[in-house]
Amino acid sequence: MIGTDQSPFSHAGINTAGKQLKMNEAFNSFLQIVDAELKLLAQYRPVLEESADSFVETFYKYLREFPATAEVLSDYQAGGGLLFKLATKQSKHFKDLLSGDIGAESADRLLHIGHVHYRYKIEPVWMMGAYQLYLEHLRQVLASNPKIESDDHSLLESVLIKLLFRDMGLMMEGYWGAAMALVQEEKKKVEDLQSQVTNLLANTPQVLWSVDVKNNLPLYVSPTTIKICKLDIELPIPCMGWTHPEDRETVLMAWEEALSGTRVEVESRVQEPGGDPRWFRRVFSPFVDADGNVTRIDGLMDDTTESKKTIERLHILATTDSLTGLPNRSLLNDRLNRSIATAQRDGNMQVALILLDLDHFKEINDTLGHPAGDEILRQVGKRLTSLLRESDTLARLGGDEFAVLLPEVRNGQESAQKVVQTILDSFIEPFWYQNNELYLGAGIGISLFPDNGEDASALMSRADVAMYSAKHKDIGYLFYDPKTDPHTQERLQLNSDLRHALERDELVLYYQPQINIRTGKIIGVEALIRWQHPELGLLLPDQFIPFAERSGLIHPLTDWVIVTALRQCKKWQFAGHDLRIAINVSARSFQDRKLVARLEELLSAGETCLPAGHIEIEITENILMSDIEHGAIVLQQLRELGISVAIDDFGTGYSSLAYLKKLPIHSMKVDKSFVMNMAEDESDTAIVLSTIDLAHNLGFSIVAEGVENKGTLDILNKLGCDYAQGFHISHPLSVDMLEKLLDQSES
Numbered sequence: 121m122i123g124t125d126q127s128p129f130s131h132a133g134i135n136t137a138g139k140q141l142k143m144n145e146a147f148n149s150f151l152q153i154v155d156a157e158l159k160l161l162a163q164y165r166p167v168l169e170e171s172a173d174s175f176v177e178t179f180y181k182y183l184r185e186f187p188a189t190a191e192v193l194s195d196y197q198a199g200g201g202l203l204f205k206l207a208t209k210q211s212k213h214f215k216d217l218l219s220g221d222i223g224a225e226s227a228d229r230l231l232h233i234g235h236v237h238y239r240y241k242i243e244p245v246w247m248m249g250a251y252q253l254y255l256e257h258l259r260q261v262l263a264s265n266p267k268i269e270s271d272d273h274s275l276l277e278s279v280l281i282k283l284l285f286r287d288m289g290l291m292m293e294g295y296w297g298a299a300m301a302l303v304q305e306e307k308k309k310v311e312d313l314q315s316q317v318t319n320l321l322a323n324t325p326q327v328l329w330s331v332d333v334k335n336n337l338p339l340y341v342s343p344t345t346i347k348i349c350k351l352d353i354e355l356p357i358p359c360m361g362w363t364h365p366e367d368r369e370t371v372l373m374a375w376e377e378a379l380s381g382t383r384v385e386v387e388s389r390v391q392e393p394g395g396d397p398r399w400f401r402r403v404f405s406p407f408v409d410a411d412g413n414v415t416r417i418d419g420l421m422d423d424t425t426e427s428k429k430t431i432e433r434l435h436i437l438a439t440t441d442s443l444t445g446l447p448n449r450s451l452l453n454d455r456l457n458r459s460i461a462t463a464q465r466d467g468n469m470q471v472a473l474i475l476l477d478l479d480h481f482k483e484i485n486d487t488l489g490h491p492a493g494d495e496i497l498r499q500v501g502k503r504l505t506s507l508l509r510e511s512d513t514l515a516r517l518g519g520d521e522f523a524v525l526l527p528e529v530r531n532g533q534e535s536a537q538k539v540v541q542t543i544l545d546s547f548i549e550p551f552w553y554q555n556n557e558l559y560l561g562a563g564i565g566i567s568l569f570p571d572n573g574e575d576a577s578a579l580m581s582r583a584d585v586a587m588y589s590a591k592h593k594d595i596g597y598l599f600y601d602p603k604t605d606p607h608t609q610e611r612l613q614l615n616s617d618l619r620h621a622l623e624r625d626e627l628v629l630y631y632q633p634q635i636n637i638r639t640g641k642i643i644g645v646e647a648l649i650r651w652q653h654p655e656l657g658l659l660l661p662d663q664f665i666p667f668a669e670r671s672g673l674i675h676p677l678t679d680w681v682i683v684t685a686l687r688q689c690k691k692w693q694f695a696g697h698d699l700r701i702a703i704n705v706s707a708r709s710f711q712d713r714k715l716v717a718r719l720e721e722l723l724s725a726g727e728t729c730l731p732a733g734h735i736e737i738e739i740t741e742n743i744l745m746s747d748i749e750h751g752a753i754v755l756q757q758l759r760e761l762g763i764s765v766a767i768d769d770f771g772t773g774y775s776s777l778a779y780l781k782k783l784p785i786h787s788m789k790v791d792k793s794f795v796m797n798m799a800e801d802e803s804d805t806a807i808v809l810s811t812i813d814l815a816h817n818l819g820f821s822i823v824a825e826g827v828e829n830k831g832t833l834d835i836l837n838k839l840g841c842d843y844a845q846g847f848h849i850s851h852p853l854s855v856d857m858l859e860k861l862l863d864q865s866e867s
């Protein structure tokens with residue numbers, strides 16, 4: 121109406137010429153515009169057209185009075201549109217309207233105008249108002265223009281009304297057509313979307329469904345539901361019949377929870393008849409309306425079997441030692457934490473943690489290769505598993521280190537002791553790799569909750585400390601003892617003090633005599649270190665040698681012992697005491713590549729220059745066996761220097777006889793644990809006898825240490841033991857005391 125093809129509402133054509141022609145005919149026919157009327161119209165058209173400009177003026181005045189139409193006009197002007205151009209077009213429209221034959225172009229323009237009116241939301245009622253304005257104007261012209269005969273008024277008015285109807289009809293047609301086109305467009309979009317969604321749902325592997333929970337009616341069931349649940353699709357929860365009986369209750373409870381408005385996820389097993397059980401996750405998402413009522417629940421169900429298996433596999437990988445299949449450190453830690461929590465709740469329970477480090481494992485790897493080592497670790501795992509209860513945990517922590525967790529035990533110390541003894545006993549039996557018979561030992565440390573620590577980390581580190589001590593002392597196992605823990609505050613202080621002990625000359629050597637059993641003569645001494653601590657008094661080696669070993673201070677300490685012992689031995693030589701001196705060498709010092717060279721240097725010069733035959737180096741059998749290849753080299757080098765070697769604490773470790781017989785060893789010291797009680801314990805006597813025989817058969821001399829009474833000395837004499845050492849003969853003595861004893865014994 122107000123628009124033309126140059127108006128703000130101007131758009132491309134929407135009709136065809138043929139269609140317009142038909143439309144024109146149809147309009148004229150329906151509006152019953154007769155020839156007489158057309159004739160009259162043709163006669164008065166020029167008169168009527170004269171009023172076009174005054175109509176346009178009235179029309180725009182009218183448009184400006186209504187806010188909505190006024191806004192459209194001002195928007196048009198704001199966009200650079202010129203009102204006079206609109207007015208020109210409106211005037212043309214007025215004149216066209218008076219044509220008996222609407223013409224294709226005008227019809228098309230009217231349809232356009234209707235179209236753009238719709239697009240710009242110009243309401244039909246405004247258009248009707250405008251046509252009313254036309255009618256009003258034309259009636260006034262009829263009534264007032266003298267050029268129009270009064271007899272013609274009625275017929276002319278009738279045809280003008282019909283023309284106005286035609287004009288308005290065409291515009292409405294355009295308006296309606298635009299609305300329909302838009303509806304079609306939207307409909308198409310919805311249909312496309314619907315087809316996409318349907319396609320998507322059909323190809324979605326998850327079961328999807330939706331239930332109107334108020335009326336218990338299905339709203340949607342995805343095609344996958346039928347594919348997966350087949351016949352078992354009864355709503356509200358599909359596949360319920362196939363759900364594992366043990367899991368049904370959980371699923372139903374989850375549904376109840378969803379009905380109360382909470383989104384729930386639940387996992388359960390679903391088993392199709394004849395099929396394997398599979399895991400499915402169900403998600404129930406409630407839809408809550410404005411009143412807070414759950415009106416609908418959307419369900420999703422998907423097969424999680426494979427992802428569950430993957431998670432399980434990952435869990436196994438993360439918690440299992442791949443070589444032995446045993447739990448690893450992480451799982452042990454987890455179980456240890458849980459056991460501690462349970463024991464804490466109970467109040468009367470203890471937890472025992474046993475750490476176990478294999479002896480001689482390195483030898484197996486070095487001599488038989490890594491596949492042998494791996495196989496032995498597997499065998500150890502199996503053997504230990506067979507000794508434990510289902511509720512215990514055996515873990516491999518790495519290398520040759522295993523751990524046993526005894527959770528929730530009433531008497532931790534007793535239970536752990538029993539288990540440890542069973543483990544150690546089981547090592548009496550050999551392990552086999554191909555045709556090799558292999559004997560293993562173990563150093564074991566035990567810590568207990570709550571006695572030795574309140575958390576997993578404390579228990580682990582304390583069992584480790586105990587294990588380290590057990591290995592160092594060649595004792596099968598040890599419970600954690602805070603007195604020997606290098607990590608306690610006092611121990612740390614002691615460690616720091618030890619660093620200054622050498623500079624401050626606080627270390628001292630004591631000497632324990634060794635006698636020839638047959639003659640009773642003192643033939644040598646064992647140098648035993650002591651620390652004259654300024655505050656703690658005289659400390660024994662077990663109280664500080666382990667720290668020295670760990671901190672590396674053992675190297676200067678061993679050097680000091682060797683220098684002091686050699687110097688002292690030389691002094692005694694001068695004084696006429698022909699004594700052999702035995703020096704203890706710890707594991708780290710024995711591994712020190714410079715040891716032999718240092719001994720050679722000391723023996724050849726100055727105040728330590730001595731015949732090498734006066735020196736004996738004592739190493740425990742475990743030190744020697746832990747790295748037999750290196751041990752053999754060092755022993756050979758010592759023999760070349762003329763220094764003797766004694767195997768200390770013999771019988772507490774696991775020596776390979778095949779090796780022993782090949783090594784340049786001078787003597788064996790049967791461990792005091794067998795000697796001390798041999799007067800009362802026949803089995804100890806039997807062990808000592810066997811050791812004496814073994815030593816002699818291998819061509820070694822034998823020293824019995826720990827001789828605490830005369831009865832023991834007599835038995836040793838009868839058994840053919842060569843030398844003896846022990847409190848019965850003499851305690852370790854200071855230089856002064858020893859010299860007094862030497863003087864007495866020689867006088």
Ligand SMILES: Nc1nc2c(ncn2[C@@H]2O[C@H](COP(=O)(O)O[C@H]3[C@@H](O)[C@H](n4cnc5c(=O)[nH]c(N)nc54)O[C@@H]3COP(=O)(O)O)[C@@H](O)[C@H]2O)c(=O)[nH]1
Nearest residue numbers: 648649660661662681704705706768825826827828846847
């Ligand atoms: N690396 C080094 N180790 C050393 C050095 N000096 C000593 N040690 C080692 O420390 C361990 C403990 O030694 P110690 O406390 O001196 O005990 C020795 C003797 O006192 C003790 N002994 C001797 N006779 C008896 C006895 O009749 N009964 C009894 N209960 N104990 C006795 O035995 C220890 C000597 O043992 P051993 O060495 O096996 O001959 C000990 O392992 C020392 O080796 C050092 O300088 N460096």
